[in-house]
Amino acid sequence: MNTRTSTFSPALRLLSRVAAAVFGGYALASAAAVFLAAVLPAGPAEAALGGMQFSFAIYTVAVIWAFAPVSLPRAWAGLLLPAVVLAGLGLALRGAGGGA
């Protein structure tokens, strides 16, 4: 994409992309599960279960995204930013809704 990316070796950049897919994707899937657990219209146990059930679909899409032809910083940001937002919303809404 630009010459600056080549300051790291291809192996390191691949490692970073795999890490983005595995750990960034897991973080996003977990955050989505937390968000869903807070907003799904059910008791806490049911909502937590429902969030988990959807999370694997989100994880899959996240891994696909990590291997989209975009620069590494964008790949990471595209996973971690939504993860932070969803997790934050989930925690805030749980507090507001008086969850457990």
Place this chain on the structure above:
Amino acid sequence: MSTKATKVPSQGGFRQAQAWLHTWCGLWFSWLLFAVFLTGTLAVFDEPITHWMTPEHHAEEAAAAAKKEKGEPTGDRAQRLAWGMAYMAEHHPGASMWELWPSDAQGGGELRVFWFDANRQYAGVALDPATGKLLTEEGGHAARATLGGHHFVDFHYELHAGTVGLWIVGIAAMAMLVALVSGVITHKRIFKDFFTFRPKKGQRSWLDAHNAVAVLTLPFQFMIAYTGLVISGTTFMPASKVLHYGTGPSAQVRFVSELGDSDKPAATGRAMPVPVLESFAARGQERMGQPVRAVVIDHPGDAGARIGVYGWNGDDESARRLSATTGMVQFSAATGEVQRVRLPGAADGGAAMLAQSAMSGLHMVTFGGWPMKWLYFLCGLAGTAMMGSGAVLFIVKRRQKHLGEFGGATARVYRLIEALNVAAIAGLAIACVGYLWANRLVPVGIGHRADRELQVFFALWALALVHAFVRQPARAWREQLGALAALCLLLPVLNFVTTGDHLLAQLLRSDWESLGVELGVVAFGLAALGALRHLRRKVAR
């Protein structure tokens, strides 16, 4: 290591990047996924396999069936429940839960009792349904100890390695979802490809075969990977549970009880004998509309005791419902009041619990009867073929044209992949049928016998791996396929020599389970023979 394998095409199109992901994610997980799929496919028929592996029980099973037909007198349900209670009161008065299984759906069969012992471990024994006395192992013919077909069930989701194995298989299932999605994206002409098969064209044929089995069974493959993940989902993805309940064993207990059993009473500390159970069983049966399978007493001997009556699903009911839950009626032991009714097929909680139950039923094919089991078996074989053909395709492509992905080490990495292909595909199949051979050859009275059978399974697999590294790939394929064909085709002979049973006898006594297992193994043997002949012809050309 500036090599091609490490170059994700970051400037090419989306499709190229996905093709890279599909190739490498698919390759590194294909061996493990092949094993999970082959054993998972065999697990569909775990009960017939167990039946074949316990020949000592065949006579007992036939005798029990004859007894039932003649209607030999055994205790009725009221009597059986009373015997179960008497046993528990004498031997396990302090247990926090008693569970009595009085009879089968027709009112006959075994009488079993279970309880939580002092260490919160679940335990149980069988009582004589004619006398209520504890059944001891009958002398004379000792039955062989074996895991039977359950070996394949256990291996396919946790590799006989507990939580570690569960995680490894879970990661592989996630990789499979990724490989499926990236594979679909990679395929420009998914439907055109589906109608294309160019046999005997080397690499093209492998690609066509890989595409055909994958596309044809794509919905099944997605379903089986996804439901497999969700069944153990709270282990893999605990964040949403942790959000509400925190971590630790007490959090898990609270989560589970709120999910399915939010109104479980606490013990009061005041003593109260357990009332006569038959009246609860009769009322429960009427409310849920199913014969009684089990009567469960929480806090027996306490004034807060609760009595749960559970039903049997009939065959036609199981065939029609995805969710395999049975009916259930809970009573207060003190007042006899009905506290909760669950109708057959309903879930204990709400929509998420029902989804969980349906996904579990979908994965374990508890619905649809034998035709559905056969469909799962065929789709499972297609999935197995998808993994195997993908792994072979990778290396066939590179035999034509060295791609040099690993720089100077490429030749060695290719050699490693070739060997792993042989051991993962032919070697695992040898281990599976070798497990059946072990069942007939390991002496019946030996200690830890079930473990010995497992050791044969793993030893054969390890041996196949060593063999695949020692021999040249083409030779390794031929020799292992030859061994596989011989082991499969000779299994009926082995069975005849060791037990005296044979296909014709099985047919005459309508033992479809034994017959199906042996004919199935023979079919695998013929397939291996076909593959072997194909390889020989290729060498001759």
